[in-house]
Amino acid sequence: MEFKDKAKRKILKLCGTVLVAATLLASAAPPAAQAGYSHKKLVPMGNAVGISMEADGALVVGIPEFLGDGTPSPARSAGFAVGDIITHVGKKRVCCNEEIRDALAQSGGKSVTVTVTRGKKTVDITVTPHINAEGRAELGLWLRDAVAGIGTITFYDSETGIYGALGHSVSDTETGILIPLRTGTILKSSVTDVAQGKIGFPGQLHGTFNADNVVGNLVKNSPNGIFGQILSPEFVAGREAIPVADTKEIHTGPATILSNVSGTEVCEYTVEITRLYTGSEAAGRSMMLTVTDPRLIEQTGGIVQGMSGSPIIQDGKLIGAVTHVLINDPTRGYGLAIEKMLDTVYNSTASKKAA
Numbered sequence: 001m002e003f004k005d006k007a008k009r010k011i012l013k014l015c016g017t018v019l020v021a022a023t024l025l026a027s028a029a030p031p032a033a034q035a036g037y038s039h040k041k042l043v044p045m046g047n048a049v050g051i052s053m054e055a056d057g058a059l060v061v062g063i064p065e066f067l068g069d070g071t072p073s074p075a076r077s078a079g080f081a082v083g084d085i086i087t088h089v090g091k092k093r094v095c096c097n098e099e100i101r102d103a104l105a106q107s108g109g110k111s112v113t114v115t116v117t118r119g120k121k122t123v124d125i126t127v128t129p130h131i132n133a134e135g136r137a138e139l140g141l142w143l144r145d146a147v148a149g150i151g152t153i154t155f156y157d158s159e160t161g162i163y164g165a166l167g168h169s170v171s172d173t174e175t176g177i178l179i180p181l182r183t184g185t186i187l188k189s190s191v192t193d194v195a196q197g198k199i200g201f202p203g204q205l206h207g208t209f210n211a212d213n214v215v216g217n218l219v220k221n222s223p224n225g226i227f228g229q230i231l232s233p234e235f236v237a238g239r240e241a242i243p244v245a246d247t248k249e250i251h252t253g254p255a256t257i258l259s260n261v262s263g264t265e266v267c268e269y270t271v272e273i274t275r276l277y278t279g280s281e282a283a284g285r286s287m288m289l290t291v292t293d294p295r296l297i298e299q300t301g302g303i304v305q306g307m308s309g310s311p312i313i314q315d316g317k318l319i320g321a322v323t324h325v326l327i328n329d330p331t332r333g334y335g336l337a338i339e340k341m342l343d344t345v346y347n348s349t350a351s352k353k354a355a
Helices: 015-026 074-078 097-105 294-300 338-346
Strands: 003-005 041-044 048-062 085-089 112-118 121-127 142-156 162-165 181-188 190-195 204-208 214-217 220-222 225-229 253-262 265-276 287-291 311-314 317-326 329-337
Touching: 048 204, 048 253, 074 121, 085 097, 097 142, 142 204, 142 317, 142 338, 162 338, 181 220, 181 225, 190 253, 220 338, 225 338, 253 294, 253 317, 265 294, 265 311, 317 338, 329 338
Parallel strands: none
Antiparallel strands: 003 142, 041 142, 048 085, 048 142, 048 181, 085 112, 112 121, 142 162, 162 225, 181 214, 190 204, 214 225, 220 225, 253 265, 253 311, 265 287, 287 329, 311 317, 317 329
16 A cells, blocks of 8 residues: 655664564475465454565655756766666665765765666666755755555464565555565554545555554565564464465455454454456456445445555455555455465465465
């Protein structure tokens, strides 16, 4: 769902923790082979959480024609493009706006080589910074290096400590580009109010969270969701695991979702699976669902931003996660099969074990 750039970078620095957790995540796929995940059990969650992440590099989200003093933007004439991710200034690795400013300051106004990731390519761009009246070196770029927002946890795996959330990536709202992850956390959140979804307006959960309420780390940002490990056992205590459905078991008909649309309470709501997607149509989606529960429709208008990741349950099994709402009908939206999320976090080439 929607994420905003962070005005203040308050989140704890967890670089060392993330490196350890990433190793755990990569090795977490259980060793015994199984056909699919039909014998695995996961805890369906439905909790809204704060999601905060810092990018591995700075994303170019805009290139003004002129700087504040009227000087033409050096970046525009040098060949930067919206969507570029700055990773180096000269030979110095940079991870955020502050490091880029520091590296440019050392240039003394001389030409520097800036390395960017552009799609799947690495591009070196030579640019001469402009030194403004205050003596600061400027390129003429609008950059984003961190985002924060609210989303929903889909599942928790008590065997590995791994969680999955959203069912889609955290991407820049202006460019749509997946933000490369350097470090991140999920934070205990409370939903304070809801902007109801209406035709032409997707609606949104509003909530509060802060850096002191870390419940998990964030180590993978992918098209099929975000993943990490739960660091607070209390957050998942007392939850019951249920079987996981293979994609082929999902069918049209009644189902339920678990969502947190007020305070911290997770409630179950009825939905109807109305369509299944296969082949090329299944890119980023596995099913269409319609909210049928009058309580949820009255509260939110249907599916709203922030509900991404709400687990979908059918026939007593976890089948997927809510991912998107249809702008022209907030009672309808898409869901992603849980198998796709598990393939992403456990690696589709890795073997899978029964719970």
